[in-house]
Amino acid sequence: MITPTRSIAPDxxxxxxxxxVLMQLDEPKTVSQTWAKLxxxxxxxxxGSPxxxxxxxxxxxxxxxxGAVQLVDELLTRRDANAS
Known part of the structure; x- marks a missing residue:
């Protein structure tokens, strides 16, 4: 599920x-906006895989x-790699 298996395609x-998802977060977006962009x-x-x-x-x-994303003021953002 987290990684590819026989029943879960790599994509x-x-x-x-x-x-x-992270590629879509070039700027803060709502969860819905990120879903649409994805x-x-x-x-x-x-x-082709749904x-x-x-x-x-x-x-x-x-x-x-x-720790890769956070929700701030209802906007999904990437977390800084150096943030604690």
Missing amino acids: RALLSVGAQ REWRAEHGY VTFGWYVLSLDLLYAL
């Missing part, structure tokens, strides 16, 4: 989806647990 693994980006780059909103939320949970 659907939560780490992969999380990386794709779907748009995946379509433009030919990713990612549901629930799977997207799980990737956000993983990114939050890893």
Whole structure:
């Protein structure tokens, strides 16, 4: 689930989806805006494996647990790698 397995394609693994989410966060965005950008980006780059909103939320949970994102004033932002 977090990493690719026999039943989870590499482009659907939560780490992969999380990386794709981080690529969309060039500036703070709402959760909805980030979801729309992610779907748009995946379509433009030919990713055929579906990612549901629930799977997207799980990737956000993983990114939050890893300290990679934070929610500030209802905006999703990348966390600085040096932040404590």
